[in-house]
Amino acid sequence: MVIRRSSILVAVAAAVTLALGTAVVPGLVVPAFAVNCSAPAWAEGTSYGAGDQVTYEGSGYTATTTHTAYPGTGWDPASTPALWTHDGTCDGGPEPEPTDEPTGDPTPDPTPTEPEPDPGTPVAANGQLHVCGVNLCNEDGTRIQLRGMSTHGTQWYSQCVNDESLDTLAYDWNADVVRISTYVQEGGYETDPERFTDLVHRYIDMLTARGMYAIVDWHMLEPGDPHVNLERAKTFFTAVAERHSGKNNIIYEVANEPHGVSWQTIKSYHEEIVPVIRAQDPDAVVLLGTRGWSSLGESEGSDESEVVNDPVDASNVMYTFHFYAATHRDDYLGTLSRAADRIPMFITEFGTQNSAGEGANDFAMAQRYLDLAASKKISWVNWNFSDDHRSGAVLTPGSCAAGTYGTGNLKEAGLWIRDRIRTPDGF
Numbered sequence: 001m002v003i004r005r006s007s008i009l010v011a012v013a014a015a016v017t018l019a020l021g022t023a024v025v026p027g028l029v030v031p032a033f034a035v036n037c038s039a040p041a042w043a044e045g046t047s048y049g050a051g052d053q054v055t056y057e058g059s060g061y062t063a064t065t066t067h068t069a070y071p072g073t074g075w076d077p078a079s080t081p082a083l084w085t086h087d088g089t090c091d092g093g094p095e096p097e098p099t100d101e102p103t104g105d106p107t108p109d110p111t112p113t114e115p116e117p118d119p120g121t122p123v124a125a126n127g128q129l130h131v132c133g134v135n136l137c138n139e140d141g142t143r144i145q146l147r148g149m150s151t152h153g154t155q156w157y158s159q160c161v162n163d164e165s166l167d168t169l170a171y172d173w174n175a176d177v178v179r180i181s182t183y184v185q186e187g188g189y190e191t192d193p194e195r196f197t198d199l200v201h202r203y204i205d206m207l208t209a210r211g212m213y214a215i216v217d218w219h220m221l222e223p224g225d226p227h228v229n230l231e232r233a234k235t236f237f238t239a240v241a242e243r244h245s246g247k248n249n250i251i252y253e254v255a256n257e258p259h260g261v262s263w264q265t266i267k268s269y270h271e272e273i274v275p276v277i278r279a280q281d282p283d284a285v286v287l288l289g290t291r292g293w294s295s296l297g298e299s300e301g302s303d304e305s306e307v308v309n310d311p312v313d314a315s316n317v318m319y320t321f322h323f324y325a326a327t328h329r330d331d332y333l334g335t336l337s338r339a340a341d342r343i344p345m346f347i348t349e350f351g352t353q354n355s356a357g358e359g360a361n362d363f364a365m366a367q368r369y370l371d372l373a374a375s376k377k378i379s380w381v382n383w384n385f386s387d388d389h390r391s392g393a394v395l396t397p398g399s400c401a402a403g404t405y406g407t408g409n410l411k412e413a414g415l416w417i418r419d420r421i422r423t424p425d426g427f
Contacts, residue, residue, distance in 0.1 A: 121211020241280035255289035357392030
C-alpha cells in the first residue's frame with residue numbers, strides 16, 4: 001500500500017487545459033481576424049497555438065485556443081467553433097452554414113472513434129489483448145509482457161499528463177501502457193464524478209492516438225471494502241466502457257487495493273462489477289484487486305491459495321499484485337511466483353522504495369521482482385509518473401509546471417525505471 005499525498009487543491013480549469021492548453025472563457029469577446037488565404041492547410045494530428053491561422057475547405061480560420069487536433073476526433077475548423085474563428089472565405093463566396101454552438105462546457109466532445117495508431121506502436125503490433133491460460137496474449141495468441149507507468153492521482157497531478165509528457169512516455173521511454181489512476185475518495189471521483197470521468201475519456205483518447213494501452217484504474221484505497229463504492233463504480237465503468245467500447249486498447253482495473261475484508265467479500269464485488277463492463281465492452285481484459293492491498297493476502301497473513309482455490313467466476317480476467325521493494329521481501333516474491341504458475345497475474349503498481357512510496361531505493365530487490373516478471377511474462381506498471389516530492393515519483397519537483405520531462409528531470413528511480421521500460425518485450 002502507498003500512503004498517498006493528502007489533500008491538495010487543484011483548479012478545476014486544469015481539467016480543460018489538459019486537452020486544450022488554454023481554456024475558452026465563456027462570454028469572452030473573440031477578436032476578428034482578417035482572412036489569410038496563404039496560411040497552411042489545416043492538418044489532423046497537428047498542434048495549434050492560439051492565433052495560428054489555417055485554410056480549410058476554401059475558408060480561412062484562426063485558432064482561438066491552443067490545442068492538438070488528435071486523429072479521429074473530428075476537430076476540424078468548420079466543426080469546432082470553440083476552437084476556431086471563421087475569418088472568411090477565400091473565393092469571396094457566401095459564409096458557410098453556421099455550426100450550432102455547443103451548450104454548457106465549450107470544450108468539444110471528441111467522438112468515440114479509434115484513431116489509427118502508427119504501425120510500430122504496441123497496439124498496432126498486438127491489437128485486442130486477451131487472457132490465455134495464465135498469461136496475457138495478443139490477438140494472435142502470442143504471450144506478451146506490457147511495461148509502463150501509472151499516473152499519480154488525477155485530482156492532484158493532472159498537470160503531469162499532457163501531450164509532452166505522453167510523447168515522452170511513448171517515444172522516448174517506449175512505454176506500452178499507462179495506468180490512469182482515478183482516486184475515489186481523497187478529493188477524487190466522489191467530489192465531481194463528471195469531471196473525473198471526463199479526464200479519463202481525454203487521457204484514453206490521448207493514449208489511443210499514440211498507440212498505447214490504457215489501464216482504467218478505479219483507485220479505491222480508503223475504505224478498504226470495495227462494496228462501499230459499488231454504485232459509484234457501476235456508474236463510472238458504465239460511462240467509460242460505453243464511450244470507448246470500440247477501442248482495442250482499454251484494460252479495466254476495478255479495485256485498486258482492497259483490504260480489511262475477506263477474499264470472499266472482495267470476490268463478490270468483482271462478480272458484480274465485471275458484468276457491468278462486459279455489457280458495454282465484452283472483449284476487454286479486466287484486472288481484479290486481491291486482498292491485503294493487492295498482495296494476494298500476504299499483507300494480511302494469507303497467501304495466494306485463497307484466490308487459487310476460489311477464483312472469481314468470470315473469464316478474461318487477471319489478478320493484481322502490488323509490491324514495494326524496500327518493504328516487500330522474499331515472502332511476497334514467493335507468493336507472486338507461486339501464484340503466477342496457477343492464475344493470471346498483472347503487477348499494476350510497484351516501487352523501488354518502501355510501502356509509503358518514499359525513502360531509499362532498493363534496486364537489487366526490485367530487479368529480482370522484474371526478473372521474475374520477465375521469466376513468467378507478467379506485465380507491470382510502475383508508481384508513479386509525477387513530480388511529487390517522494391522518491392517514488394519519477395520526476396523532480398517543478399517538472400510538470402515547467403513542462404519538462406527529459407532525463408535531466410528524472411530522480412534516481414526515474415532513470416532506473418526508464419532504462420527497464422526502454423527494453424520492452426519483443427512483440
